Amino acid sequence: MTASANPLPAIPDPDTRRDLISPRDEEEMRAKLSATWREKSGFYGWLTSTNHKSIAKRYLVTAIIFFILGGLEAGVMRLQLSRPENHFVGPDLYNQIFTMHGSTMMFLFAVPVMEAVGLYLVPLMIGTRNVAFPRMNALGYWMYLFGGVLLYVAFFMNTGPDAGWFAYVPLSGPQYSPGKRVDIWAQMITFTEIAALIGAVELVTTIFKQRAPGMSLNRMPLFVWAELITSFMIIFALPAIVVSSTMLAADRLVDTHFFNPAEGGDAILWQHLFWFFGHPEVYIIFIPALGMVSSVVEAFTQRRIFGYPAMILSMVSTAFLGFGLWVHHMFATPLPQLGQSFFTAASAAISIPSGVQIFCWIATIWGGRPRFSTAFKFIIGFFFLFIIGGLTGVMVASIPYDLQVHDTFFVVAHFHYVLIGGAVFPLWAGFYYWFPKLSGRMLSERAGNWNFWLFFIGMNITFFPMHILGLLGMPRRVYTYLPEMGWGGLNALASFGAVFIVASVCVFLFNVWNSLRRGIPAGDNPWNAPTLEWATTSPPPSYNHLFIPVVEGRDPIWDAAPGELAVVTGLRTDRHEGLITSIMDAIPERRYEFKRETILPFLLAVFGGGTIVIAIFSPWGVTVGAITSFVILAGWFWPTISPDHDTPVSREPL
Amino acid sequence: MVLADDFAGPRHSGVEGAPVRRRPVIDVAVLDDHSFSHHAPIWWGNLLMILIEGAAFALLVASYYYIRRNFDTWPPPRTLLPELGVSSANVVLQLVSLAPMWYASKLAFAHEPPARIGKWLMVVVACGVGAIVLRGFEFAGLHTRYDSNAYGSITWMILSVHLAHLVAGSLETLLIALVMFIGPVERKHYTDTTVMAVYWYFVVGSWVALWLVVFVSVRFI
Numbered sequence: 079m080t081a082s083a084n085p086l087p088a089i090p091d092p093d094t095r096r097d098l099i100s101p102r103d104e105e106e107m108r109a110k111l112s113a114t115w116r117e118k119s120g121f122y123g124w125l126t127s128t129n130h131k132s133i134a135k136r137y138l139v140t141a142i143i144f145f146i147l148g149g150l151e152a153g154v155m156r157l158q159l160s161r162p163e164n165h166f167v168g169p170d171l172y173n174q175i176f177t178m179h180g181s182t183m184m185f186l187f188a189v190p191v192m193e194a195v196g197l198y199l200v201p202l203m204i205g206t207r208n209v210a211f212p213r214m215n216a217l218g219y220w221m222y223l224f225g226g227v228l229l230y231v232a233f234f235m236n237t238g239p240d241a242g243w244f245a246y247v248p249l250s251g252p253q254y255s256p257g258k259r260v261d262i263w264a265q266m267i268t269f270t271e272i273a274a275l276i277g278a279v280e281l282v283t284t285i286f287k288q289r290a291p292g293m294s295l296n297r298m299p300l301f302v303w304a305e306l307i308t309s310f311m312i313i314f315a316l317p318a319i320v321v322s323s324t325m326l327a328a329d330r331l332v333d334t335h336f337f338n339p340a341e342g343g344d345a346i347l348w349q350h351l352f353w354f355f356g357h358p359e360v361y362i363i364f365i366p367a368l369g370m371v372s373s374v375v376e377a378f379t380q381r382r383i384f385g386y387p388a389m390i391l392s393m394v395s396t397a398f399l400g401f402g403l404w405v406h407h408m409f410a411t412p413l414p415q416l417g418q419s420f421f422t423a424a425s426a427a428i429s430i431p432s433g434v435q436i437f438c439w440i441a442t443i444w445g446g447r448p449r450f451s452t453a454f455k456f457i458i459g460f461f462f463l464f465i466i467g468g469l470t471g472v473m474v475a476s477i478p479y480d481l482q483v484h485d486t487f488f489v490v491a492h493f494h495y496v497l498i499g500g501a502v503f504p505l506w507a508g509f510y511y512w513f514p515k516l517s518g519r520m521l522s523e524r525a526g527n528w529n530f531w532l533f534f535i536g537m538n539i540t541f542f543p544m545h546i547l548g549l550l551g552m553p554r555r556v557y558t559y560l561p562e563m564g565w566g567g568l569n570a571l572a573s574f575g576a577v578f579i580v581a582s583v584c585v586f587l588f589n590v591w592n593s594l595r596r597g598i599p600a601g602d603n604p605w606n607a608p609t610l611e612w613a614t615t616s617p618p619p620s621y622n623h624l625f626i627p628v629v630e631g632r633d634p635i636w637d638a639a640p641g642e643l644a645v646v647t648g649l650r651t652d653r654h655e656g657l658i659t660s661i662m663d664a665i666p667e668r669r670y671e672f673k674r675e676t677i678l679p680f681l682l683a684v685f686g687g688g689t690i691v692i693a694i695f696s697p698w699g700v701t702v703g704a705i706t707s708f709v710i711l712a713g714w715f716w717p718t719i720s721p722d723h724d725t726p727v728s729r730e731p732l
Numbered sequence: 733m734v735l736a737d738d739f740a741g742p743r744h745s746g747v748e749g750a751p752v753r754r755r756p757v758i759d760v761a762v763l764d765d766h767s768f769s770h771h772a773p774i775w776w777g778n779l780l781m782i783l784i785e786g787a788a789f790a791l792l793v794a795s796y797y798y799i800r801r802n803f804d805t806w807p808p809p810r811t812l813l814p815e816l817g818v819s820s821a822n823v824v825l826q827l828v829s830l831a832p833m834w835y836a837s838k839l840a841f842a843h844e845p846p847a848r849i850g851k852w853l854m855v856v857v858a859c860g861v862g863a864i865v866l867r868g869f870e871f872a873g874l875h876t877r878y879d880s881n882a883y884g885s886i887t888w889m890i891l892s893v894h895l896a897h898l899v900a901g902s903l904e905t906l907l908i909a910l911v912m913f914i915g916p917v918e919r920k921h922y923t924d925t926t927v928m929a930v931y932w933y934f935v936v937g938s939w940v941a942l943w944l945v946v947f948v949s950v951r952f953i
Contacts, residue, residue, distance in 0.1 A: 090757055098753045210773040275784055283776040291758055313780060317788035321795070325889070334878050334885035336795070342802045342882035347795060354791070613752070628757050645754045648761030657760055658771060666758060669765040670773065704899070712907055715924075717916055 086666040088291040088659070089630060089644075098642070099625070107624055110651040115207070115621040118675060126675040128212035129620055130201050133219050135516070137194030140219075141187050144226055148182035149583060151175045153576055156540070160573035162561040172557035173240035174259075178233055180243025181263060184359065185270045186226045188501060189312075192366040193277040195508060196305035198516070200281060202611035202618060203299050205290030205627045207656045208672045210283040213679050213714065218276035220683030225269025228691060232262040239263030242555065244356060245326065247337035247348045252330045261694040264327045268690050271316050271323075278312035281305050288656060289664040290610065291646060292629035299609045300383060303390050304369025307397045308362050314401070315358035322351035332697055346411055353404035361400035363497065365393055367504035368435060371457055374507045375439050377607035378454040379446025382633060385438035392431035392438075399428045409480045418477055425475035429468055436461065452526030456507035459534050463499025467492060470545065485555075488548025494541045506533075506586075513590070514604050518616040519597030525589035529582050536578025543568040543575075608633030613643060626657050629664070678714045682707060766919040768841060768926055778927045782934045785897070789938050792890050793945050797953075799882045806953055807876065808883050815873030819947045822866040826936040829859030833905075837929035840922040849925055850912030853905050856932065860902030867895050887946055894935075894942055901935045904928060 099107075117127055127133065154175055158166045167175065201209055209215050232238055239259045241250035250260045285306045289298070298306075325336040326348070335341035337348050376383050383389065405413065405421040439461075448454060470492040474480045483489060506529070513521050552565050559565050603612035613635055614623050625645035631637025638644065646666070649655050654672040659665055689703020769775055800806050807813060836852035870891060878888035908928055911921055 086758055086760065086763065096756050098755050104754065211777060214777075279777055279780045279784075282780055283773050286776060287771075287773050313783050314787050317784055318791055321788055321791045325795075325885075328878075328885070328889070332878065334889070335880075335882045336799075336885050336889075338882070339802075341880075342799060342808065343885070344799060344802055344882070347798050350798070351791065351795070625754055625756070641752055643752050643754050644757045646758045646760055647756040648759040648763075655765070657763075658767065658773065661770075666760050666763060667771050668767045669760060669763050670767075671765060704896075708903055715907060715911075717911060717918060717921070 085660065086291075088294070088663055088665045089628060099645070099647075104624060107651065108619075111621040111624065112619065114651055114653065115619070117620055122677075123675075125680050126216075126677050128208070128216050128673065128675045128679075130197055130209045130212065130215060131618065131620070131622075133215050134194045134198030136219055137190055137197065137222070140223055140226065141191035141194055144182050144186040145191070146583065147230070148179050148187055149579070151179040151182065153580060155179065156573040156576040158557060159559075159569050161570060162559050162563070162566050164558055167557065169557045170240070173555075174233065174236075174238035176555055177239045177242055177263070178229070181229065181239065181266065182226075183497075184243055184363075185267065186222075186229070188363040188497070189274055189359065190222055190270070190277075191505065192308065192363055192501070193274065193281070193305075195370070195505075195512075196281055196301075196308075196366060197277060199512065199611055200284060200302055200305055201288070202515075202614065202622055203302055203609050204285060204288060204293060205610050205623055205629070206284065206288035207622050207626075208654065209280045210288060211280055211673070213673050213676060214276050215280050217679035217682055218273040218280070220680055221269050221276070221687065222273035224683055224687040225266045225273070228269065228687075229262060229266040232259075237262055239266075244352050246352075247326065247329075247345045248339075250326060251337055252333075255330075258694055261327060261330055264323045264330075265690050265694055267319060267323045269687065271320055274312050275316050278309035278316075281309040282313070285309075286661050287658050288670075289659055290627050290629050290634075291657070291659055291664055291666050293634075293659075294663045295661070296387075297629060297632045297634075299369075300372035300386070300389055300393075301366075301369035301609075304365050304367075304372075304393060307393050308365045311358050311362050311365070311397050311400065315355045315362065318351050318355035322348060322355070325351075327693070331693075346408070346413075349408050349411065350404070353407045354401075357404040357407065358397075358400045360493075360496070361396060363501045365396065367460075367501045367508075368393060370504040370508035370511075371439065371460060373607075373609065374453050374457050374504075374511050375442050376633070377511065377605045378449045378451060378457075379443050380449075380606065381442055381446030382608075382636075383438070384441035384445065385434075386632065388434055389438055392434045395431045396428060399424055399431070403428065406475055406480070409477050410484045422475050422477055426472055429472055432464075432468060436465070451510070452521070452523055452530055453507045453510040455527070455530045456503045456510065459530065460499055460503040460507065463495050463503060463534075463537065467495030467497075467499050471496060483548050485553055486548035487544040487552045487554055490554050491541050491544035491548060494537075494544070498537055498541075506530075511605065511607075512611075513593070514600030515611055515616045515618070517594060517597070518600050519593045520600050520604060521589050521593045521597065525585055525592070529585045529589060532578045532582035532585060536575045536580075536582060539575025540572045540579060541575075543572045547572075603635065608636040610634050676714070678710055682710045682714070685710060766923070768923055772923050772927070774923060774927050775930070778931055782931065786934070786938065788893070789890075789942065792886070792893065793942070796886045796890065796945060799886050800953060803883065806883070807950060808881055811880075811883065812875040814875065814887070814947050814950060815870070816947055818866060818869045818873050819943055822863055822870060823940060823943050825859055825866065826863050826939055829856050829863070830933065830936055832856050832859070833929045833932045837926045840925035840929075843919070843922060846912040846915065846917040846921070849922075850909045853909035853912065853925070857902050857906045857909060860898055860905065863898050864895065864902065867891065867898065890942055890946055894939055897935045897938070901932050905932065 117123060117129055117132065154167060158164050158172060197209065237259050239262055241255055241260055245260060245263055248254055285302055328334040329336055329338065335343040337343045337345055339345060372383055372389060402424040403421060405418060406425045409418055474483060474489065474492055510521055510526055547565055547568050550565060552559065600616045602615055610627055613627060625647060626649065627634065628644035628646060630644060646657060649657060649669060654674060656670045656672055657666055658668040658670045660667055685706040686703055689699050692699030692702065832852045832855035836849050839849045874887050876884035876887065878885050905928055908925055911917060
């Protein structure tokens with residue numbers, strides 16, 4: 079007790095340092111940790127795992143599968159629109175497909191994949207052994223998976239949602255969307271919002287309390303900053319969709335009148351609530367991508383990032399401004415003009431922090447020695463596409479312009495440039511950069527080159543013509559159009575571009591498969607990168623780092639003495655133990671035991687998830703689920719006697 | 733030149749070349765593995781949860797006033813004002829429940845015997861059950877139904893969402909109390925008690941705010 083009153087300094091004086099750890103002691107340590115942290119094998123072991131890397135890998139694989147499904151839906155849409163008066167799919171199926179495409183890409187791919195990368199990398203980057211609440215983390219994954227499965231099972235039973243990914247009322251209300259399609263959408267949202275919120279709480283707590291000694295806030299890698307800022311955005315933005323989707327479900331299931339104008343409800347309220355979530359959502363996807371860009375740029379220019387404080391301030395201000403933009407999705411509604419002008423100003427203002435960051439990256443590349451590997455090419459592609467998307471963003475931020483192109487293909491072109499350019503390209507860069515760490519094998523640079531160029535060319539052929547189509551007046555979300563509209567040629571061109579995108583994704587999948595089979599072994603740090611995830615083996619062992627590292631600079635590996643790593647000793651090896659450090663300066667405060675693997679998160683997801691599904695049909699689902707969930711949570715919380723646990727307190731009789 | 737030096741690349745080729753050796757510089761074996769307050773990850777998890785739920789409450793309040801704009805009179809015509817009596821009683825009861833919760837938390841901080849903490853937690857549970865019962869009367873005292881009009885919908889939703897918090901808070905408190913009585917109690921359960929207290933303060937505090945909105949402000953706007 080006395081020891082904990084005086085926390086240990088993050089970095090002690092050099093003369094207090096002891097001798098290097100002998101290889102024999104390291105071997106012994108490795109054996110002990112491997113035994114303690116070994117993951118259970120078999121199917122049951124798979125169901126019960128709570129290791130952040132195993133769970134994050136599942137998130138990644140699942141998200142990529144949903145990316146492919148969403149991409150196939152996009153392919154069907156492009157086929158349908160490739161010529162006028164096409165009858166490949168009918169209007170009803172087309173409505174379902176564009177709703178599925180948007181919902182899949184936003185809720186089942188983009189947000190989860192960005193959190194997944196964070197959940198995999200953040201503990202490695204900050205030098206800890208697991209996330210703060212390992213069981214909750216497992217629960218988050220199962221909720222996400224079940225939400226996605228629910229959506230697709232419904233879709234294949236011809237009950238896919240069909241009111242667009244933002245499900246505007248009154249179209250999505252009980253009057254115009256009878257049946258269960260929109261309810262499926264609302265409950266898929268419930269599943270994914272739970273998963274996203276759990277991920278956010280995990281990341282904030284882990285980043286705040288588990289950084290390696292010496293990693294003060296002003297030394298944290300920019301990717302970790304990005305995940306931290308994003309997590310806070312999730313915490314404040316997601317409640318809006320929790321509230322609005324609950325209201326929508328209630329309007330549909332128990333005849334409330336939140337969005338029914340006849341009884342004093344308000345359709346615009348839905349738009350406010352949805353976009354108060356929906357616009358920050360874009361930055362929830364985009365800010366982690368900014369972190370990835372910084373990581374890749376630093377490694378591939380072999381130079382410290384230029385303007386580190388400016389970068390952080392830019393991300394923070396982007397996050398703040400991101401909450402003040404939602405009305406620019408609603409310029410076509412009768413809102414007061416002064417209010418709309420405010421949102422125009424805020425929308426234009428957000429280009430300033432984005433610009434600051436782009437100039438910082440350019441300065442870094444300028445003064446560095448860029449290596450044009452695949453990862454770096456994707457970064458260059460990101461600059462190009464994101465700037466185009468950003469410029470059209472400034473255009474649609476202007477109300478008169480927005481009113482002209484509202485609900486046209488111009489908007490479709492704009493947000494695909496922003497989201498593919500601003501998020502998918504950095505994600506791909508990050509994938510090529512971190513895949514060696516994740517798998518222990520290098521991806522092929524030759525295939526990567528094809529991957530990049532096919533996607534880059536295909537993306538521009540597909541989406542650039544949509545700007546022009548929008549200006550020609552082609553509305554989005556129409557299943558077909560007449561030949562005399564004159565949209566046939568550009569649509570055919572856009573559909574032709576999609577072929578390149580499909581080819582690129584195939585090359586990518588082949589590259590991954592081939593590398594896993596016979597890729598060149600990566601070694602610990604193939605790119606000579608500066609952050610801590612590269613200070614352990616590839617792939618990392620289940621306990622991440624053999625010893626918790628001590629950080630002595632902003633780029634821990636580059637700042638360490640040659641061939642040497644300062645480390646922490648004294649953590650217990652006979653249980654899952656980590657180190658708690660202070661928020662600002664990462665001064666060691668406490669030791670901390672992580673929860674072990676268990677089946678309970680899976681069970682909670684099954685029963686809690688079952689509830690959410692039952693609630694589509696009957697409000698009693700909520701009651702049933704609340705009771706079963708409480709029983710499982712009681713089991714989750716109930717103490718078990720094991721030698722692993724901390725000192726029991728003597729009990730006094732009642 | 734200083735600037736260039738500042739942003740120079742790595743001083744060496746990283747850990748790849750020579751096998752990396754590890755130099756121990758901090759020994760953490762002396763640190764305790766039990767912590768309270770902001771040292772404990774669970775305290776942070778709870779705080780972030782409160783932020784999430786607080787944001788949801790704030791949006792419900794915003795929706796309440798947004799819907800207000802669609803009505804000429806508030807509450808809508810032919811709807812009585814919501815009953816102030818029973819809802820005020822609930823505010824008082826919940827405020828009273830803060831005392832045993834605070835005391836249980838204080839005992840936990842001091843590592844007092846678990847059964848003593850458990851007893852005070854049971855007092856909180858009793859208050860929680862009382863608040864849940866009163867909530868039933870509050871619904872009746874709204875003089876509207878969730879399917880009557882948008883006013884009914886939003887007031888019922890606010891009360892229901894807070895009811896869910898009362899139920900969850902009471903059940904969790906009951907669970908911790910049971911652990912305290914049955915055991916085996918570990919030091920971390922003391923932390924759980926103090927964190928539970930923070931959550932309960934939030935549940936009560938948010939009701940004071942929501943009561944002001946639904947039962948008091950309705951008389952003035």
